[in-house]
Amino acid sequence: MKKNSEYLLNKKQTQQKIVALTCYDYPTALLEEQAGVDMMFVGDSVGTNILGYQDETEVTMDDIAHHLKAVRRGVNQSYILADLPYGSYETPQQALDNAKILISHGADGVKLEGVREEVVKYLIKHNVEVCGHLGLLPQTQQKKIVQGKKFEQAKELIAGAATLEQLGIFMLVLELIPEELGQIISQNSKVPTIGIGSGRFTDGQVLIVNDILGITPYKLKLAKKYQDYQTLTLDTIEKYRKEVEQQVFPSEDNVRHMAKDELEQLIAWVNQGTNK
């Protein structure tokens, strides 16, 4: 069954948590789908997690499109949400043109940061499913500081969430806000909220796949490291290097042979010097 926006809304309404994870490539998409992940975010987090960029501002439409196409090839059921990257939604028309590109490459919906009323309105008017993003906005705030800890800013975030909901977003991501604020916004929202570092009471959770696998070399408070992929990968590559150097790999198990008569014919031909 295709996990569309109605399916995700129904999860909120029936108090089932929505499970989301970032995804940037085909093999991981296959595994995330097999594991039952509801939504895959092809986010601009691809920049720092995969492409070696300094921050999200370096991520381009081409980057998102490239990774999105790979993820799409591995997915049948999960909802694929693609980020409109930094600078790609400066005007409503630019946002629509870029959203259409992402949709043509397999996105079910697009996400953009902040309360960009005209842009959001225009996209929704043209039948694009839009996910809002409030709290920490990595495209414009490089310092990972918790947002909305103070009354005034918390009120602004609540107002922003209400505005986006009125405009017709289908979902709202809340990044790095206090748990209490995540709970208030989620309780007052008719659309599902997905938290990252925003406590236990949002309608769903999203994490960076590199963080849960342990590809990320450090542990973030907002994430949980379920696997130590870094150590596993390093150990594996070192074993491979040693085996090649010590001529343990390839072994008899890994090679293919010619038939005896074919080989004899070849050796005779080489020895006659007819191979010139």
Ligand code: KIV
């Ligand atoms: O860039 C991203 O992947 C995101 C999510 C982590 C919320 O925006």
